[in-house]
Amino acid sequence: MSNGCTHIAGIQSVTPSALGCEECLKSGSQWLHLRICRSCGHVGCCDDSPNKHATAHFHATGHPIIEGYDPPEGWGWCYVDRVLFDLSQRKTPHNGQIPRYY
Ligand SMILES: [Zn+2]
Ligand SMILES: [Zn+2]
Numbered sequence: 838m839s840n841g842c843t844h845i846a847g848i849q850s851v852t853p854s855a856l857g858c859e860e861c862l863k864s865g866s867q868w869l870h871l872r873i874c875r876s877c878g879h880v881g882c883c884d885d886s887p888n889k890h891a892t893a894h895f896h897a898t899g900h901p902i903i904e905g906y907d908p909p910e911g912w913g914w915c916y917v918d919r920v921l922f923d924l925s926q927r928k929t930p931h932n933g934q935i936p937r938y939y
């Protein structure tokens with residue numbers, strides 16, 4: 838499952854940065870689904886959330902790979918190559934109680 842994406846080889850085992858979207862927790866906002874950055878562990882909210890912090894993190898940092906994280910669903914996404922791939926063997930577990938708003 839390479840799909841021409843060279844970033845998958847650089848996936849890191851990361852420690853989640855927060856128990857929920859890092860920026861939404863600071864601003865008191867809500868989110869729909871969460872994504873975790875597999876370069877640095879930043880937890881952000883998805884593009885169906887009002888603030889789209891996961892995509893904003895990619896634009897700010899260039900970190901290419903996110904993982905579905907609400908709950909850990911076993912898939913990854915490369916923003917650069919726009920490919921979905923299997924992460925079921927390398928999921929990042931939640932490290933505490935994460936609030937849900939839906
Ligand atoms: Zn890629
Ligand atoms: Zn957010």
Ligand SMILES: [Zn+2]
Binds near residue numbers: 874898900
């Ligand atoms: Zn990152």
